[in-house]
Amino acid sequence: MDIAKALAVIDRLCSGAFPAEHVRTDVGTAGPGYSIAELETSDDFWEDDGTRREEAEEQYECDRDGLGERLTERWGAPQALSLYSVLDRTVEGEDLLEPWASLSGHVPDVQLWRSTETGRWIALGVSQWNRELPFQLLAVVTDTDPP
Incomplete structure (x- = not known):
């Protein structure tokens, strides 16, 4: 993962406007009050015995933690x-x-910060919709307080 590029995406989302409707963007998805950037996406795991999946999960968590630092x-x-x-x-x-x-x-789960400059919430999390599907490292920027 390119940390400098991921930080640039997060900075852009922190300072940008949110769309009025749910849309697909150049980095992910967005809607009223939020943007979600797909910073990194793995291969899928349809033909995996579990080893590649475990390694990918560990790597994505390490990438999240590195960016989180x-x-x-x-x-x-x-x-x-x-x-x-x-x-x-x-x-x-x-x-x-x-x-x-x-x-x-x-x-x-996510790691969550509040920007001192914009007041927006920034979250990092690792997504996987199903065991066979890819992992994604997501950055979320939102005005909506966490529940």
């Missing part, structure tokens, strides 16, 4: 936020705000 230099130590309870609440029918509601379906 740079964000910690800017904004201090992150909060650890589990999204399991958010997923439970959405499954039970509670209407939670984006991006937290949809993230909870494929990102178990």
